[in-house]
Amino acid sequence: MNTSGVSLKVTGLFKKLRQTQALQGLDMTFESGLIHGIIGPEGAGKTTLLRHLMGLLHADRGEIQYRRQDGDISFSELRQNIAYMPQTQSLYPELSIHEHLEFFRTLYQLSDQDYAERRRALLQMSRLEEFTERLASELSGGMYKKLGLICSLLASPLVLLLDEPTNGVDPLSRRDFWQLLYDLQKSEDILILVTTSYMDEALKCQKVHLLFDGKTLLEGQPDAILQQKKCKSFDEVFLQYDALEESP
Protein backbone atom coordinates (compact mmCIF):
# COMPACT_ATOMS: atom_id res chain seq x y z
CA MET A 1 0.00 0.00 0.00
CA ASN A 2 1.17 3.49 -0.76
CA THR A 3 2.16 5.43 2.29
CA SER A 4 2.06 9.04 1.15
CA GLY A 5 -1.71 9.02 0.80
CA VAL A 6 -4.41 10.45 3.00
CA SER A 7 -6.60 8.57 5.45
CA LEU A 8 -9.69 9.83 7.23
CA LYS A 9 -11.10 9.19 10.67
CA VAL A 10 -14.62 10.18 11.64
CA THR A 11 -15.57 10.10 15.31
CA GLY A 12 -18.99 10.62 16.89
CA LEU A 13 -20.44 12.75 14.13
CA PHE A 14 -23.87 14.26 14.86
CA LYS A 15 -25.85 16.43 12.48
CA LYS A 16 -29.43 17.57 12.52
CA LEU A 17 -30.84 18.73 9.19
CA ARG A 18 -34.07 20.62 9.78
CA GLN A 19 -36.35 18.13 11.58
CA THR A 20 -34.38 14.94 11.01
CA GLN A 21 -31.34 13.72 12.87
CA ALA A 22 -29.32 12.79 9.80
CA LEU A 23 -26.20 11.58 11.56
CA GLN A 24 -26.34 10.03 15.03
CA GLY A 25 -22.85 9.53 16.31
CA LEU A 26 -21.15 8.18 13.24
CA ASP A 27 -17.72 6.50 13.53
CA MET A 28 -15.76 5.41 10.48
CA THR A 29 -12.17 5.08 9.32
CA PHE A 30 -11.04 5.26 5.73
CA GLU A 31 -7.60 4.03 4.76
CA SER A 32 -5.48 5.44 2.04
CA GLY A 33 -5.16 3.50 -1.20
CA LEU A 34 -8.40 1.56 -0.84
CA ILE A 35 -11.84 1.75 -2.41
CA HIS A 36 -14.29 2.21 0.44
CA GLY A 37 -17.98 1.60 -0.07
CA ILE A 38 -20.51 3.38 2.07
CA ILE A 39 -23.55 1.21 1.72
CA GLY A 40 -26.99 2.00 2.99
CA PRO A 41 -30.59 2.52 1.96
CA GLU A 42 -31.98 5.90 0.90
CA GLY A 43 -31.95 8.38 3.74
CA ALA A 44 -29.28 6.54 5.73
CA GLY A 45 -27.08 9.67 5.76
CA LYS A 46 -24.61 8.81 2.98
CA THR A 47 -24.75 12.15 1.18
CA THR A 48 -24.71 14.06 4.47
CA LEU A 49 -21.54 12.24 5.46
CA LEU A 50 -19.81 13.04 2.17
CA ARG A 51 -20.79 16.68 2.41
CA HIS A 52 -19.18 16.80 5.86
CA LEU A 53 -16.02 15.21 4.53
CA MET A 54 -16.01 17.76 1.71
CA GLY A 55 -16.39 20.66 4.14
CA LEU A 56 -19.76 21.70 2.70
CA LEU A 57 -21.54 20.99 6.00
CA HIS A 58 -20.34 21.44 9.55
CA ALA A 59 -21.14 18.85 12.19
CA ASP A 60 -23.13 19.69 15.33
CA ARG A 61 -20.83 17.42 17.29
CA GLY A 62 -17.99 15.06 16.50
CA GLU A 63 -14.76 15.27 14.59
CA ILE A 64 -13.25 14.52 11.22
CA GLN A 65 -9.49 13.98 11.10
CA TYR A 66 -7.54 14.11 7.89
CA ARG A 67 -4.23 12.29 8.20
CA ARG A 68 -1.10 11.95 6.21
CA GLN A 69 1.86 9.84 7.00
CA ASP A 70 3.53 12.68 8.87
CA GLY A 71 0.50 13.53 11.02
CA ASP A 72 -2.85 15.29 11.00
CA ILE A 73 -3.55 18.02 8.49
CA SER A 74 -6.35 20.54 8.40
CA PHE A 75 -9.13 20.44 5.85
CA SER A 76 -7.98 23.68 4.25
CA GLU A 77 -4.55 22.17 3.64
CA LEU A 78 -6.15 19.19 1.99
CA ARG A 79 -8.82 21.05 0.09
CA GLN A 80 -6.84 21.25 -3.14
CA ASN A 81 -6.50 17.48 -3.03
CA ILE A 82 -10.10 16.42 -2.44
CA ALA A 83 -12.38 15.85 -5.37
CA TYR A 84 -16.10 15.46 -5.03
CA MET A 85 -18.64 14.22 -7.50
CA PRO A 86 -22.12 15.14 -6.29
CA GLN A 87 -25.10 12.85 -6.61
CA THR A 88 -26.97 15.03 -9.07
CA GLN A 89 -24.37 14.81 -11.75
CA SER A 90 -23.37 18.27 -12.71
CA LEU A 91 -22.26 18.96 -16.22
CA TYR A 92 -23.14 21.66 -18.71
CA PRO A 93 -25.31 20.31 -21.53
CA GLU A 94 -24.09 22.87 -24.07
CA LEU A 95 -20.40 22.17 -23.55
CA SER A 96 -18.39 19.38 -25.15
CA ILE A 97 -16.11 16.95 -23.32
CA HIS A 98 -13.11 18.99 -24.41
CA GLU A 99 -14.70 22.23 -23.20
CA HIS A 100 -15.58 20.67 -19.86
CA LEU A 101 -11.99 19.61 -19.32
CA GLU A 102 -10.82 23.11 -20.28
CA PHE A 103 -13.20 24.76 -17.82
CA PHE A 104 -12.30 22.44 -14.95
CA ARG A 105 -8.67 22.94 -15.75
CA THR A 106 -9.09 26.66 -15.05
CA LEU A 107 -11.02 25.88 -11.86
CA TYR A 108 -8.12 23.74 -10.66
CA GLN A 109 -5.50 26.11 -12.08
CA LEU A 110 -3.41 23.44 -13.79
CA SER A 111 -0.32 24.31 -15.77
CA ASP A 112 -0.30 23.63 -19.50
CA GLN A 113 1.97 20.65 -19.17
CA ASP A 114 0.14 19.06 -16.24
CA TYR A 115 -3.13 19.56 -18.01
CA ALA A 116 -1.98 18.01 -21.27
CA GLU A 117 -0.60 14.92 -19.55
CA ARG A 118 -3.52 14.50 -17.23
CA ARG A 119 -6.05 15.00 -19.98
CA ARG A 120 -4.45 12.36 -22.17
CA ALA A 121 -4.24 9.83 -19.35
CA LEU A 122 -7.80 10.36 -18.18
CA LEU A 123 -9.34 10.29 -21.65
CA GLN A 124 -7.49 7.10 -22.36
CA MET A 125 -8.49 5.49 -19.09
CA SER A 126 -12.13 6.41 -19.59
CA ARG A 127 -12.05 5.54 -23.31
CA LEU A 128 -13.61 8.89 -24.18
CA GLU A 129 -10.79 10.01 -26.53
CA GLU A 130 -12.89 9.68 -29.65
CA PHE A 131 -15.75 11.75 -28.32
CA THR A 132 -14.02 14.89 -27.12
CA GLU A 133 -16.05 17.14 -29.42
CA ARG A 134 -19.38 15.66 -28.38
CA LEU A 135 -21.67 17.83 -26.25
CA ALA A 136 -22.53 16.58 -22.77
CA SER A 137 -26.21 16.59 -23.71
CA GLU A 138 -25.45 14.03 -26.41
CA LEU A 139 -23.59 11.56 -24.19
CA SER A 140 -25.05 8.27 -22.96
CA GLY A 141 -25.69 7.86 -19.23
CA GLY A 142 -22.50 5.91 -18.68
CA MET A 143 -20.31 8.27 -20.67
CA TYR A 144 -21.85 11.21 -18.85
CA LYS A 145 -20.87 9.75 -15.48
CA LYS A 146 -17.38 9.03 -16.74
CA LEU A 147 -17.00 12.59 -17.94
CA GLY A 148 -18.09 13.80 -14.50
CA LEU A 149 -15.50 11.55 -12.94
CA ILE A 150 -12.59 12.59 -15.14
CA CYS A 151 -13.48 16.26 -14.57
CA SER A 152 -13.12 15.75 -10.82
CA LEU A 153 -9.94 13.72 -11.35
CA LEU A 154 -8.27 16.44 -13.38
CA ALA A 155 -6.59 17.92 -10.32
CA SER A 156 -4.99 14.55 -9.38
CA PRO A 157 -6.74 14.40 -6.01
CA LEU A 158 -5.59 12.27 -3.08
CA VAL A 159 -9.15 11.73 -1.93
CA LEU A 160 -12.06 11.10 -4.26
CA LEU A 161 -15.60 11.26 -2.92
CA LEU A 162 -18.25 9.78 -5.21
CA ASP A 163 -21.87 10.16 -4.26
CA GLU A 164 -23.92 7.37 -5.86
CA PRO A 165 -21.94 7.60 -9.09
CA THR A 166 -23.64 4.66 -10.76
CA ASN A 167 -27.18 5.62 -9.90
CA GLY A 168 -29.47 5.22 -12.89
CA VAL A 169 -26.78 3.75 -15.13
CA ASP A 170 -27.24 0.48 -17.04
CA PRO A 171 -25.40 -2.63 -15.72
CA LEU A 172 -22.80 -2.70 -18.50
CA SER A 173 -21.86 0.94 -18.02
CA ARG A 174 -21.76 0.35 -14.28
CA ARG A 175 -19.22 -2.40 -14.76
CA ASP A 176 -17.27 -0.12 -17.04
CA PHE A 177 -17.31 2.62 -14.41
CA TRP A 178 -16.02 0.29 -11.70
CA GLN A 179 -13.27 -0.88 -14.01
CA LEU A 180 -12.29 2.75 -14.36
CA LEU A 181 -12.10 3.07 -10.57
CA TYR A 182 -9.86 -0.01 -10.33
CA ASP A 183 -7.57 1.32 -13.04
CA LEU A 184 -7.40 4.58 -11.20
CA GLN A 185 -6.57 2.89 -7.93
CA LYS A 186 -3.79 0.93 -9.60
CA SER A 187 -2.19 3.93 -11.25
CA GLU A 188 -2.54 6.54 -8.53
CA ASP A 189 -2.15 6.99 -4.86
CA ILE A 190 -5.73 7.75 -4.00
CA LEU A 191 -8.39 7.08 -1.39
CA ILE A 192 -11.74 6.46 -3.06
CA LEU A 193 -15.04 6.69 -1.22
CA VAL A 194 -18.12 5.50 -3.03
CA THR A 195 -21.63 5.68 -1.66
CA THR A 196 -24.20 3.41 -3.19
CA SER A 197 -27.60 1.97 -2.54
CA TYR A 198 -26.91 -0.94 -4.90
CA MET A 199 -26.08 -3.73 -2.47
CA ASP A 200 -24.26 -5.79 -5.10
CA GLU A 201 -21.71 -2.99 -5.47
CA ALA A 202 -20.62 -3.62 -1.88
CA LEU A 203 -18.70 -6.66 -3.08
CA LYS A 204 -16.74 -4.52 -5.51
CA CYS A 205 -15.20 -2.45 -2.69
CA GLN A 206 -12.19 -3.40 -0.64
CA LYS A 207 -13.77 -2.20 2.54
CA VAL A 208 -17.41 -1.52 3.24
CA HIS A 209 -19.20 0.56 5.84
CA LEU A 210 -22.83 -0.24 6.42
CA LEU A 211 -24.80 2.85 7.27
CA PHE A 212 -28.30 2.85 8.68
CA ASP A 213 -30.26 5.73 10.22
CA GLY A 214 -27.15 7.87 10.59
CA LYS A 215 -25.19 5.20 12.46
CA THR A 216 -22.50 2.73 11.46
CA LEU A 217 -23.78 -0.83 11.61
CA LEU A 218 -20.70 -2.71 10.46
CA GLU A 219 -17.31 -2.05 8.94
CA GLY A 220 -14.82 -4.38 7.32
CA GLN A 221 -13.98 -6.40 4.26
CA PRO A 222 -17.09 -7.41 2.38
CA ASP A 223 -16.37 -11.15 2.40
CA ALA A 224 -15.58 -11.15 6.08
CA ILE A 225 -18.84 -9.38 6.90
CA LEU A 226 -20.89 -11.83 4.88
CA GLN A 227 -19.16 -14.76 6.59
CA GLN A 228 -19.62 -13.28 10.00
CA LYS A 229 -23.30 -12.60 9.39
CA LYS A 230 -23.79 -15.91 7.54
CA CYS A 231 -25.44 -14.11 4.65
CA LYS A 232 -25.10 -14.53 0.90
CA SER A 233 -25.59 -10.89 0.03
CA PHE A 234 -25.69 -7.49 1.63
CA ASP A 235 -29.44 -7.34 1.04
CA GLU A 236 -29.75 -10.12 3.58
CA VAL A 237 -27.54 -8.32 6.06
CA PHE A 238 -29.78 -5.26 5.91
CA LEU A 239 -32.90 -7.41 6.12
CA GLN A 240 -31.55 -8.95 9.31
CA TYR A 241 -31.18 -5.49 10.85
CA ASP A 242 -34.57 -4.44 9.60
CA ALA A 243 -36.12 -7.50 11.26
CA LEU A 244 -34.27 -6.71 14.50
CA GLU A 245 -35.61 -3.14 14.47
CA GLU A 246 -39.18 -4.29 13.95
CA SER A 247 -39.20 -6.98 16.64
CA PRO A 248 -39.54 -5.41 20.09
Added chain:
Amino acid sequence: MKTLWGFIRKEFRQTLRDPRMRILLFLAPCVQLTIFGVALSTEAKNIRLSVVGGLSDTTLQEIHRKALASGWFIPARTSSQDPFMQIQNDEADAVMVTPVGGLDRSLGRGTGELQLLINATNVTRAQGIERYFSSIVRSLYEFKPPLSFDVRVLYNPAMRTALFLVPGVMSMLVCLITILLTSMSITREKELGTFETLIAAPVRPEEVILGKTVPFVLLGMSNIPLIVGVAMALFGMPLRGSLWLLLLSAFVFVCCTVGIGLFISTIARTQQQSMMGGFLYLFPSVLLSGMVFPVENMPWVLRVFSYINPLTYFIELLRNIMLKGGDARLIVFNILILSAMALLAITVSWRRFKTTLS
Protein backbone atom coordinates in the same frame (compact mmCIF):
# COMPACT_ATOMS: atom_id res chain seq x y z
CA MET B 1 -7.14 35.84 -13.92
CA LYS B 2 -6.91 32.50 -15.70
CA THR B 3 -9.96 31.27 -13.80
CA LEU B 4 -11.90 34.34 -14.88
CA TRP B 5 -10.90 33.76 -18.48
CA GLY B 6 -12.09 30.16 -18.17
CA PHE B 7 -15.43 31.36 -16.86
CA ILE B 8 -15.76 33.94 -19.63
CA ARG B 9 -15.16 31.34 -22.32
CA LYS B 10 -17.57 28.93 -20.69
CA GLU B 11 -20.36 31.48 -20.24
CA PHE B 12 -20.00 32.81 -23.78
CA ARG B 13 -20.17 29.29 -25.22
CA GLN B 14 -23.13 28.34 -23.08
CA THR B 15 -25.07 31.52 -23.73
CA LEU B 16 -24.43 31.56 -27.44
CA ARG B 17 -25.33 27.88 -27.83
CA ASP B 18 -28.57 28.14 -25.88
CA PRO B 19 -31.30 29.02 -28.40
CA ARG B 20 -33.38 30.82 -25.75
CA MET B 21 -30.47 33.02 -24.79
CA ARG B 22 -29.63 33.71 -28.42
CA ILE B 23 -33.19 34.93 -28.95
CA LEU B 24 -33.03 37.06 -25.81
CA LEU B 25 -29.73 38.57 -26.85
CA PHE B 26 -30.14 39.19 -30.56
CA LEU B 27 -33.70 38.80 -31.78
CA ALA B 28 -35.65 40.27 -28.87
CA PRO B 29 -33.89 43.67 -29.02
CA CYS B 30 -34.61 44.06 -32.74
CA VAL B 31 -38.24 43.00 -32.47
CA GLN B 32 -38.96 45.00 -29.35
CA LEU B 33 -37.26 48.13 -30.58
CA THR B 34 -39.27 47.96 -33.79
CA ILE B 35 -42.55 47.32 -32.01
CA PHE B 36 -42.05 50.00 -29.41
CA GLY B 37 -40.66 52.56 -31.80
CA VAL B 38 -43.37 52.12 -34.39
CA ALA B 39 -46.40 51.42 -32.26
CA LEU B 40 -45.69 53.60 -29.27
CA SER B 41 -46.61 56.94 -30.65
CA THR B 42 -48.62 59.60 -28.92
CA GLU B 43 -49.52 61.11 -32.28
CA ALA B 44 -53.20 60.57 -33.07
CA LYS B 45 -53.84 59.40 -36.59
CA ASN B 46 -56.85 58.14 -38.53
CA ILE B 47 -59.28 60.21 -36.50
CA ARG B 48 -62.78 59.60 -37.82
CA LEU B 49 -64.40 62.99 -38.23
CA SER B 50 -68.06 63.61 -38.90
CA VAL B 51 -70.15 66.75 -39.32
CA VAL B 52 -73.71 67.03 -38.05
CA GLY B 53 -75.91 69.74 -39.57
CA GLY B 54 -74.61 69.60 -43.13
CA LEU B 55 -71.69 71.17 -44.94
CA SER B 56 -73.63 74.04 -46.47
CA ASP B 57 -71.51 76.66 -44.66
CA THR B 58 -68.39 77.78 -46.47
CA THR B 59 -66.44 78.14 -43.19
CA LEU B 60 -67.41 74.65 -42.08
CA GLN B 61 -66.50 73.28 -45.49
CA GLU B 62 -63.13 74.97 -45.20
CA ILE B 63 -62.44 73.51 -41.75
CA HIS B 64 -63.51 70.06 -42.90
CA ARG B 65 -61.37 70.24 -46.01
CA LYS B 66 -58.34 71.43 -44.08
CA ALA B 67 -58.83 68.71 -41.49
CA LEU B 68 -58.91 65.96 -44.08
CA ALA B 69 -56.00 67.48 -45.97
CA SER B 70 -53.87 67.48 -42.82
CA GLY B 71 -53.65 63.72 -42.97
CA TRP B 72 -54.67 63.22 -39.36
CA PHE B 73 -58.39 62.88 -40.09
CA ILE B 74 -60.52 60.57 -42.20
CA PRO B 75 -64.23 61.00 -42.91
CA ALA B 76 -66.43 58.96 -40.57
CA ARG B 77 -69.15 56.71 -41.91
CA THR B 78 -72.20 57.35 -39.79
CA SER B 79 -75.65 55.86 -39.63
CA SER B 80 -77.17 58.22 -37.10
CA GLN B 81 -77.76 61.98 -37.21
CA ASP B 82 -77.38 62.25 -33.43
CA PRO B 83 -73.82 63.48 -32.76
CA PHE B 84 -73.69 61.79 -29.36
CA MET B 85 -74.88 58.46 -30.79
CA GLN B 86 -72.19 58.61 -33.47
CA ILE B 87 -69.53 58.57 -30.77
CA GLN B 88 -71.45 56.20 -28.54
CA ASN B 89 -71.76 53.69 -31.40
CA ASP B 90 -68.08 54.14 -32.18
CA GLU B 91 -68.70 55.47 -35.67
CA ALA B 92 -66.73 58.68 -35.13
CA ASP B 93 -63.95 59.97 -32.86
CA ALA B 94 -64.79 63.62 -33.30
CA VAL B 95 -68.03 65.27 -34.39
CA MET B 96 -68.48 68.88 -35.41
CA VAL B 97 -71.98 70.14 -34.61
CA THR B 98 -73.15 73.16 -36.61
CA PRO B 99 -74.86 75.85 -34.54
CA VAL B 100 -78.56 76.56 -35.17
CA GLY B 101 -78.89 78.67 -38.31
CA GLY B 102 -75.46 77.72 -39.60
CA LEU B 103 -71.89 78.62 -38.74
CA ASP B 104 -71.58 81.46 -41.25
CA ARG B 105 -74.51 83.28 -39.70
CA SER B 106 -73.28 82.95 -36.14
CA LEU B 107 -69.87 84.13 -37.31
CA GLY B 108 -71.54 87.10 -38.90
CA ARG B 109 -73.05 87.97 -35.53
CA GLY B 110 -69.60 87.85 -34.03
CA THR B 111 -70.31 84.88 -31.80
CA GLY B 112 -68.92 82.07 -33.90
CA GLU B 113 -69.11 78.92 -31.88
CA LEU B 114 -68.74 75.44 -33.25
CA GLN B 115 -69.43 72.55 -30.96
CA LEU B 116 -66.89 69.75 -31.10
CA LEU B 117 -67.56 66.35 -29.52
CA ILE B 118 -64.46 64.34 -28.80
CA ASN B 119 -64.20 60.78 -27.60
CA ALA B 120 -61.84 61.00 -24.64
CA THR B 121 -61.72 57.36 -23.59
CA ASN B 122 -58.14 57.76 -24.75
CA VAL B 123 -56.93 61.01 -23.23
CA THR B 124 -53.77 61.47 -25.27
CA ARG B 125 -55.72 60.96 -28.48
CA ALA B 126 -58.40 63.43 -27.37
CA GLN B 127 -55.78 66.03 -26.52
CA GLY B 128 -54.22 65.48 -29.93
CA ILE B 129 -57.55 66.05 -31.68
CA GLU B 130 -58.13 69.28 -29.77
CA ARG B 131 -54.68 70.54 -30.69
CA TYR B 132 -55.19 69.78 -34.38
CA PHE B 133 -58.45 71.71 -34.46
CA SER B 134 -56.98 74.73 -32.74
CA SER B 135 -54.20 74.84 -35.27
CA ILE B 136 -56.67 74.53 -38.16
CA VAL B 137 -58.70 77.47 -36.83
CA ARG B 138 -55.52 79.51 -36.33
CA SER B 139 -54.55 78.86 -39.91
CA LEU B 140 -58.00 79.98 -41.15
CA TYR B 141 -57.81 83.43 -39.62
CA GLU B 142 -54.57 84.98 -40.36
CA PHE B 143 -54.88 87.72 -37.82
CA LYS B 144 -51.61 88.87 -36.42
CA PRO B 145 -51.41 89.15 -32.65
CA PRO B 146 -49.06 91.91 -31.49
CA LEU B 147 -46.77 89.24 -30.06
CA SER B 148 -45.85 85.93 -31.57
CA PHE B 149 -43.34 83.27 -30.73
CA ASP B 150 -40.54 82.52 -33.05
CA VAL B 151 -40.36 78.87 -32.13
CA ARG B 152 -37.29 76.76 -32.84
CA VAL B 153 -37.71 73.22 -31.65
CA LEU B 154 -34.23 71.99 -30.87
CA TYR B 155 -32.79 68.45 -31.05
CA ASN B 156 -36.06 66.92 -32.29
CA PRO B 157 -37.40 69.52 -34.75
CA ALA B 158 -40.07 67.25 -36.20
CA MET B 159 -41.13 66.43 -32.62
CA ARG B 160 -41.09 62.75 -33.46
CA THR B 161 -42.17 60.66 -30.51
CA ALA B 162 -39.90 57.86 -31.70
CA LEU B 163 -36.81 59.94 -31.00
CA PHE B 164 -38.07 60.43 -27.48
CA LEU B 165 -39.15 56.85 -26.87
CA VAL B 166 -36.40 54.86 -28.58
CA PRO B 167 -33.64 55.73 -26.05
CA GLY B 168 -36.07 54.64 -23.34
CA VAL B 169 -36.75 51.34 -25.05
CA MET B 170 -33.03 50.84 -25.61
CA SER B 171 -32.32 51.30 -21.91
CA MET B 172 -35.17 49.01 -20.97
CA LEU B 173 -33.81 46.30 -23.25
CA VAL B 174 -30.29 46.55 -21.86
CA CYS B 175 -31.74 46.40 -18.36
CA LEU B 176 -33.92 43.37 -19.10
CA ILE B 177 -31.30 41.40 -21.01
CA THR B 178 -28.50 41.81 -18.50
CA ILE B 179 -30.66 41.13 -15.44
CA LEU B 180 -32.17 38.01 -16.98
CA LEU B 181 -28.88 36.68 -18.39
CA THR B 182 -27.09 36.99 -15.05
CA SER B 183 -29.78 35.74 -12.73
CA MET B 184 -30.88 32.92 -15.01
CA SER B 185 -27.37 31.69 -15.60
CA ILE B 186 -26.73 31.40 -11.87
CA THR B 187 -30.06 29.79 -11.02
CA ARG B 188 -29.53 27.42 -13.94
CA GLU B 189 -26.34 26.20 -12.29
CA LYS B 190 -28.35 25.69 -9.12
CA GLU B 191 -30.96 23.70 -11.03
CA LEU B 192 -28.39 21.60 -12.87
CA GLY B 193 -26.43 20.95 -9.69
CA THR B 194 -23.24 22.36 -11.19
CA PHE B 195 -23.31 25.01 -8.52
CA GLU B 196 -22.24 22.41 -5.96
CA THR B 197 -19.24 21.56 -8.13
CA LEU B 198 -18.26 25.22 -8.34
CA ILE B 199 -18.51 25.59 -4.58
CA ALA B 200 -16.57 22.40 -4.00
CA ALA B 201 -13.84 23.39 -6.46
CA PRO B 202 -10.67 24.84 -4.96
CA VAL B 203 -11.40 28.39 -6.10
CA ARG B 204 -12.11 31.37 -3.89
CA PRO B 205 -15.73 32.59 -3.63
CA GLU B 206 -14.61 35.90 -5.15
CA GLU B 207 -13.45 34.07 -8.25
CA VAL B 208 -16.81 32.34 -8.60
CA ILE B 209 -18.67 35.64 -8.22
CA LEU B 210 -16.45 37.39 -10.75
CA GLY B 211 -16.74 34.39 -13.03
CA LYS B 212 -20.49 34.59 -12.91
CA THR B 213 -20.73 38.37 -13.43
CA VAL B 214 -17.91 39.61 -15.67
CA PRO B 215 -19.02 37.48 -18.67
CA PHE B 216 -22.48 39.04 -18.49
CA VAL B 217 -21.12 42.57 -18.29
CA LEU B 218 -19.21 41.73 -21.47
CA LEU B 219 -22.22 40.08 -23.14
CA GLY B 220 -24.39 43.04 -22.17
CA MET B 221 -21.83 45.44 -23.59
CA SER B 222 -21.60 43.44 -26.80
CA ASN B 223 -25.32 44.02 -27.15
CA ILE B 224 -25.01 47.81 -27.08
CA PRO B 225 -23.73 48.26 -30.67
CA LEU B 226 -26.57 46.08 -31.93
CA ILE B 227 -29.22 48.07 -30.08
CA VAL B 228 -27.74 51.43 -31.02
CA GLY B 229 -27.34 50.27 -34.63
CA VAL B 230 -30.95 49.13 -34.92
CA ALA B 231 -32.17 52.37 -33.36
CA MET B 232 -30.13 54.45 -35.80
CA ALA B 233 -30.98 52.39 -38.86
CA LEU B 234 -34.71 51.96 -38.22
CA PHE B 235 -35.66 55.23 -36.60
CA GLY B 236 -32.99 57.57 -37.83
CA MET B 237 -31.92 58.08 -34.25
CA PRO B 238 -29.03 60.55 -34.36
CA LEU B 239 -25.85 60.04 -32.34
CA ARG B 240 -24.77 63.62 -31.84
CA GLY B 241 -22.54 62.98 -28.83
CA SER B 242 -19.50 60.82 -28.40
CA LEU B 243 -19.81 57.09 -28.88
CA TRP B 244 -17.25 56.58 -26.13
CA LEU B 245 -19.36 58.51 -23.65
CA LEU B 246 -22.34 56.39 -24.62
CA LEU B 247 -20.33 53.20 -24.11
CA LEU B 248 -19.01 54.43 -20.77
CA SER B 249 -22.54 55.21 -19.58
CA ALA B 250 -23.70 51.82 -20.82
CA PHE B 251 -20.83 50.15 -18.97
CA VAL B 252 -21.69 51.61 -15.55
CA PHE B 253 -25.35 50.90 -16.15
CA VAL B 254 -24.67 47.29 -17.15
CA CYS B 255 -22.49 46.81 -14.04
CA CYS B 256 -25.45 48.06 -12.04
CA THR B 257 -27.99 45.73 -13.67
CA VAL B 258 -25.67 42.73 -13.52
CA GLY B 259 -25.38 43.45 -9.79
CA ILE B 260 -29.17 43.48 -9.57
CA GLY B 261 -29.30 40.20 -11.51
CA LEU B 262 -26.81 38.72 -9.07
CA PHE B 263 -29.00 39.89 -6.21
CA ILE B 264 -32.10 38.26 -7.72
CA SER B 265 -30.18 35.02 -8.14
CA THR B 266 -29.44 34.93 -4.41
CA ILE B 267 -33.19 34.85 -3.75
CA ALA B 268 -34.43 32.75 -6.66
CA ARG B 269 -33.89 29.01 -6.72
CA THR B 270 -35.07 28.22 -10.25
CA GLN B 271 -34.74 29.89 -13.61
CA GLN B 272 -38.46 30.56 -13.60
CA GLN B 273 -38.25 32.37 -10.30
CA SER B 274 -35.38 34.48 -11.51
CA MET B 275 -37.26 35.33 -14.68
CA MET B 276 -40.24 36.41 -12.56
CA GLY B 277 -37.94 38.38 -10.28
CA GLY B 278 -36.48 40.12 -13.32
CA PHE B 279 -39.87 41.19 -14.63
CA LEU B 280 -41.08 42.17 -11.16
CA TYR B 281 -38.15 44.51 -10.98
CA LEU B 282 -38.45 45.74 -14.53
CA PHE B 283 -42.09 46.87 -14.64
CA PRO B 284 -42.05 49.43 -11.85
CA SER B 285 -38.58 50.53 -12.82
CA VAL B 286 -39.74 51.27 -16.40
CA LEU B 287 -42.86 53.09 -15.22
CA LEU B 288 -40.87 55.17 -12.77
CA SER B 289 -37.98 55.93 -15.11
CA GLY B 290 -39.42 58.79 -17.11
CA MET B 291 -39.36 56.64 -20.22
CA VAL B 292 -42.98 57.54 -21.01
CA PHE B 293 -44.30 59.52 -18.05
CA PRO B 294 -42.27 62.53 -16.96
CA VAL B 295 -40.73 62.07 -13.53
CA GLU B 296 -41.49 65.72 -12.68
CA ASN B 297 -45.23 65.04 -12.85
CA MET B 298 -45.15 62.24 -10.29
CA PRO B 299 -46.21 62.69 -6.67
CA TRP B 300 -43.17 62.99 -4.45
CA VAL B 301 -43.58 59.49 -2.98
CA LEU B 302 -43.12 57.97 -6.40
CA ARG B 303 -40.51 60.51 -7.41
CA VAL B 304 -38.29 59.19 -4.63
CA PHE B 305 -38.36 55.80 -6.32
CA SER B 306 -37.58 57.37 -9.67
CA TYR B 307 -34.51 58.97 -8.20
CA ILE B 308 -33.19 55.69 -6.81
CA ASN B 309 -33.90 53.93 -10.09
CA PRO B 310 -30.79 53.40 -12.24
CA LEU B 311 -32.92 53.30 -15.38
CA THR B 312 -33.94 56.96 -14.87
CA TYR B 313 -30.32 58.11 -15.09
CA PHE B 314 -29.41 55.89 -18.00
CA ILE B 315 -32.39 57.01 -20.09
CA GLU B 316 -31.49 60.61 -19.39
CA LEU B 317 -27.91 59.90 -20.42
CA LEU B 318 -28.90 58.20 -23.66
CA ARG B 319 -31.35 60.95 -24.64
CA ASN B 320 -28.84 63.61 -23.81
CA ILE B 321 -25.92 62.01 -25.60
CA MET B 322 -27.81 60.85 -28.68
CA LEU B 323 -30.13 63.81 -29.27
CA LYS B 324 -28.35 66.75 -27.74
CA GLY B 325 -24.73 65.79 -28.04
CA GLY B 326 -24.04 65.57 -24.33
CA ASP B 327 -24.00 68.14 -21.52
CA ALA B 328 -20.84 67.79 -19.51
CA ARG B 329 -22.57 68.44 -16.20
CA LEU B 330 -25.47 66.06 -16.71
CA ILE B 331 -23.19 63.32 -18.00
CA VAL B 332 -20.71 63.55 -15.15
CA PHE B 333 -23.50 63.70 -12.58
CA ASN B 334 -25.46 60.77 -13.99
CA ILE B 335 -22.43 58.58 -14.55
CA LEU B 336 -21.27 59.26 -11.00
CA ILE B 337 -24.69 58.36 -9.60
CA LEU B 338 -24.86 55.21 -11.72
CA SER B 339 -21.37 54.20 -10.60
CA ALA B 340 -22.38 54.65 -6.97
CA MET B 341 -25.49 52.55 -7.59
CA ALA B 342 -23.46 49.88 -9.37
CA LEU B 343 -21.05 49.78 -6.46
CA LEU B 344 -23.91 49.44 -4.00
CA ALA B 345 -25.74 46.76 -6.01
CA ILE B 346 -22.57 44.72 -6.43
CA THR B 347 -21.47 45.03 -2.80
CA VAL B 348 -24.87 44.04 -1.42
CA SER B 349 -25.32 41.08 -3.74
CA TRP B 350 -21.66 40.10 -3.35
CA ARG B 351 -22.25 39.77 0.40
CA ARG B 352 -25.48 37.85 -0.05
CA PHE B 353 -23.93 35.62 -2.69
CA LYS B 354 -20.98 34.85 -0.45
CA THR B 355 -23.29 33.63 2.29
CA THR B 356 -25.03 31.35 -0.22
CA LEU B 357 -21.64 30.05 -1.26
CA SER B 358 -20.57 29.22 2.26
